[in-house]
Amino acid sequence: MNFTAYERTLQGTGASRRLRNASKVPGIVYGAGEPKMIELDHNALFFALKKEAFHSSILEMELAGKVEGVLLRDYQMHPYKPVVLHVDFQRIDETTRLRKKVPLHFSGEELSPAVKTDKCLVAHVRTDLEIECLAAQLPEFVTIDLSGLVKGTSLHVSDLKLPDGIKAVKRGTLNPVIVAVTLPKAEVEEEVVAPVVVVAADKAKAKPKKTEKQNKK
Numbered sequence: 001m002n003f004t005a006y007e008r009t010l011q012g013t014g015a016s017r018r019l020r021n022a023s024k025v026p027g028i029v030y031g032a033g034e035p036k037m038i039e040l041d042h043n044a045l046f047f048a049l050k051k052e053a054f055h056s057s058i059l060e061m062e063l064a065g066k067v068e069g070v071l072l073r074d075y076q077m078h079p080y081k082p083v084v085l086h087v088d089f090q091r092i093d094e095t096t097r098l099r100k101k102v103p104l105h106f107s108g109e110e111l112s113p114a115v116k117t118d119k120c121l122v123a124h125v126r127t128d129l130e131i132e133c134l135a136a137q138l139p140e141f142v143t144i145d146l147s148g149l150v151k152g153t154s155l156h157v158s159d160l161k162l163p164d165g166i167k168a169v170k171r172g173t174l175n176p177v178i179v180a181v182t183l184p185k186a187e188v189e190e191e192v193v194a195p196v197v198v199v200a201a202d203k204a205k206a207k208p209k210k211t212e213k214q215n216k217k
Contacts, residue, residue: 005027042084057138070089097132097133099169107143108148114149123182137165149181155180160178
């Protein structure tokens with residue numbers, strides 16, 4: 001994806017407020033050289049932020065007649081208005097090694113034994129994954145094949161088969177669940193009801209018998 005940015009010379013709260021009143025968004029681009037203050041058209045940026053690829057792929061930024069590869073690093077929204085307040089980009093090249101969260105796309109779920117045979121429910125616990133790779137290898141998204149899911153299983157980060165050169169970022173010994181398979185609702189209800197019947201029966205058996213003296217009363 002590509003977009004156009006313009007150099008910004010004025011800084012400060014007042015200058016930023018005037019930019020926003022003119023439907024512009026103040027921003028900055030840093031890395032691989034001197035940081036540059038920039039401004040962007042608000043509406044173009046607002047709609048670009050709605051696209052998945054704008055958040056997870058290398059972007060082509062045209063600035064002062066030069067095109068640079070950048071990555072969206074951060075942006076701030078107004079607390080309750082649909083207004084972008086500020087945006088940060090990082091310059092990158094093909095040799096830059098980076099960490100970035102990318103969306104997860106799931107496929108094959110309906111073909112898995114868990115769904116097709118056992119009628120289980122599949123919960124997507126996570127919809128994105130932080131990965132580490134060279135900038136040139138950064139994928140727009142990662143596709144996870146769920147066709148092998150079976151009843152009573154779950155898919156963890158360590159189970160994922162990622163493309164060569166891409167690895168999941170782990171936090172210590174944590175191994176988060178990506179996808180969980182749950183039993184059909186009917187089976188869950190049966191498992192919950194059964195113990196209740198047993199407990200009730202046990203209580204009936206445990207009820208003490210009245211003595212002869214109590215019966216006379």
